Each structure stands twice: as structure tokens, then as C-alpha cells.
Amino acid sequence: MNYSEMVVLIGNKCTTKCNICCFDSTIESNELINDEYISNYLYSLKDSKEIQWVHFSGGEPFLYYNRLKKYIKICSENNKNTTVITNGFWANDFLDVLNTLTELKICGLKRIGVSFDEFHNEYISCENIKNILIVAKRLNLYPSVQSVVLKNSKIGDLIDLLGDSISNVPINFMSCDKVGRADNIVLEKDLIKRNMEQMPVCRKGHTFSVKYDGTVWPCCCPVVYSTSLSVGSIYYDIKTVADALKAINDNKKLKILRNKGFNYYIKLFKDYGCLSMPEMITSSCELCKLFFDISNENFYEKNLYNNLNVSEVKLNAL
Numbered sequence: 145m146n147y148s149e150m151v152v153l154i155g156n157k158c159t160t161k162c163n164i165c166c167f168d169s170t171i172e173s174n175e176l177i178n179d180e181y182i183s184n185y186l187y188s189l190k191d192s193k194e195i196q197w198v199h200f201s202g203g204e205p206f207l208y209y210n211r212l213k214k215y216i217k218i219c220s221e222n223n224k225n226t227t228v229i230t231n232g233f234w235a236n237d238f239l240d241v242l243n244t245l246t247e248l249k250i251c252g253l254k255r256i257g258v259s260f261d262e263f264h265n266e267y268i269s270c271e272n273i274k275n276i277l278i279v280a281k282r283l284n285l286y287p288s289v290q291s292v293v294l295k296n297s298k299i300g301d302l303i304d305l306l307g308d309s310i311s312n313v314p315i316n317f318m319s320c321d322k323v324g325r326a327d328n329i330v331l332e333k334d335l336i337k338r339n340m341e342q343m344p345v346c347r348k349g350h351t352f353s354v355k356y357d358g359t360v361w362p363c364c365c366p367v368v369y370s371t372s373l374s375v376g377s378i379y380y381d382i383k384t385v386a387d388a389l390k391a392i393n394d395n396k397k398l399k400i401l402r403n404k405g406f407n408y409y410i411k412l413f414k415d416y417g418c419l420s421m422p423e424m425i426t427s428s429c430e431l432c433k434l435f436f437d438i439s440n441e442n443f444y445e446k447n448l449y450n451n452l453n454v455s456e457v458k459l460n461a462l
């Protein structure tokens with residue numbers, strides 16, 4: 145196990161209502177992480193050699209601006225790098241953007257990401273995104289753009305909209321997963337899919353996350369939050385970053401997943417004949433949703449934990 149990064153989802157409120165939102169966030173959403181618990185948890189970073197980067201997200205994290213500044217400062221005081229990802233709703237005035245990003249840089253912010261695609265662009269002007277990209281480059285905040293794409297997305301149009309501001313800015317295109325609002329709105333036929341056999345392993349084992357309800361998860365993929373893979377909560381059993389890493393390390397299902405890949409679970413469910421396997425999937429994360437659905441817990445109790453000596457799984461491969 146090589147975790148070096150952590151995501152903190154501060155709250156689920158958002159100024160927009162994108163169709164592809166994995167959290168179903170709206171301006172009415174009101175889940176917000178407890179300030180005292182998350183602050184204490186972040187202070188424990190001082191004892192963590194493993195974690196080097198902390199990413200803040202939401203919902204829309206700039207709706208919690210004072211908290212955002214406070215959390216970035218805590219991380220920075222403990223020698224950790226920080227990033228924030230935003231939809232850019234606050235960035236319509238160039239000078240305001242300059243002031244805001246200068247303030248965050250003084251707090252210790254190292255990088256900024258913006259979410260922008262055809263779905264975000266229904267609510268947020270590309271001028272806001274241009275302001276952030278231009279200012280962030282000037283301040284050496286190394287901006288990047290995250291875009292969710294469907295089969296028929298016109299990537300060239302997006303780049304045209306951002307014009308010169310996108311030069312030297314990396315764009316990460318992510319295929320849409322059927323989760324949150326996307327699960328209700330996006331049609332199956334519009335999703336980008338690949339053959340299941342091309343994705344037998346989880347490739348994102350370096351970042352774990354703390355959700356706005358205090359729960360701790362082994363990755364930051366939105367799909368994971370609809371599974372049984374939570375390893376605890378900062379309100380109960382996970383007081384420190386070290387506790388979180390230990391809980392992830394000790395989790396039986398994850399141990400098998402990280403060592404044996406999805407093929408182990410594909411065979412297990414095929415042997416017991418209790419799940420029909422799709423041929424095409426959007427990502428390996430869809431397999432997590434399939435195998436680690438909460439409703440499968442009884443199955444694991446009966447057929448996995450009793451029949452497998454988990455201590456035999458090689459820990460050194462984690």
C-alpha cells in the first residue's frame with residue numbers, strides 16, 4: 145500500500161446542479177464536516193511521513209472559504225502540500241480572483257484545479273475559468289482542468305472556449321460514472337465503456353478520502369461512496385491519519401482486491417452463481433460498485449470470510 149495523498153470533501157453544497165454530479169449536490173445540500181473533528185484530524189498530519197498532498201473538494205469548497213483557508217494553513221504548518229478543486233462560480237472579476245488566489249497562496253495553497261466541461265458550462269461562464277487559469281499561472285499555482293466526458297462530448301469545443309488561457313494547462317478527461325445525479329440522468333448508451341477484461345485491477349491506490357459525513361474511504365473515486373468499503377469515521381474510530389491508513393491496511397476486502405485484483409471476486413461470484421457480470425463497464429470502479437454493494441455483505445460473511453484465511457494474503461504487496 146503506497147498512500148501519499150488524501151482528499152477532504154468539506155461539504156456537499158454547490159452553486160450549480162450539473163447533470164453528471166456524482167454527489168447530487170445542489171445549493172440546498174447542507175452536509176458539512178464537523179470543524180473541530182476535521183481540524184484535529186488534520187493536525188495529526190504532523191506525524192504522517194506517508195501523506196504529502198491534501199486535496200480539498202466538495203460540493204463546492206469555495207462556499208466554505210474561511211474553513212478552506214484554515215485547513216490549508218493547518219496542512220501547510222505541518223509541511224503538507226495542498227490543492228483545491230472548484231467550479232469557479234466566484235471568479236467573474238479578474239482582480240477579485242487575483243486577491244483570492246494570492247490570499248490562498250499565502251495560506252500555503254500549492255495548486256488549483258477547475259472543473260469545466262459541457263455540464264459545468266451550463267452554469268459557469270468560461271470567462272470565470274479563464275480568469276482562474278490566467279491568475280493561477282501567474283502565481284505559480286499550477287492550474288489544471290478536470291472534464292467529465294460522454295461518448296458524444298466535443299472536446300475541441302471545450303478547448304476553443306478556453307482559448308489561450310488553456311496553454312500549458314493539463315486537462316484530465318474522465319469518463320462519466322453512473323453514480324449520484326448521473327445515475328438518474330445520464331443514459332447508459334451515452335457512457336464510454338470498455339471490455340471488463342481490460343480492467344481487472346484498481347489503479348488508484350495512492351489517494352484515500354474523508355467525506356463530508358466524517359466517513360473514511362480507501363480512494364477518492366465517487367463510486368466508492370456507494371459501496372461497503374468505508375473503513376471508519378473521524379467521529380468515532382479514526383482519530384488520526386495513522387488510524388486511517390491502518391484501517392485501510394487491515395480491511396479484508398481491500399487486502400484481497402489490492403493483492404489479487406478483481407479476478408478473484410469475478411471467480412468468487414461466478415463460482416457461487418449469484419451475480420450476472422456485465423461485458424462492458426465504464427471503469428474498474430464500476431466493479432467495486434457491483435462487488436461491494438452493501439447488499440452483498442451477507443454473501444461475504446458466508447462465503448468469503450469463512451473460506452479464506454485472509455492472513456495468507458501477502459501483506460508486503462499492499
Ligand code: SF4
Pocket residue numbers: 158159160161162164165166167168169170202203204231259264
Ligand atoms: S459536479 Fe461539482 S460543480 Fe457540478 S454540481 Fe456537482 S459538486 Fe457542483
Ligand code: SF4
Pocket residue numbers: 345346347348362363364365367368428429430432
Ligand atoms: S476500483 Fe474501487 S477501490 Fe479502486 S479507485 Fe475505483 S472505487 Fe476505488
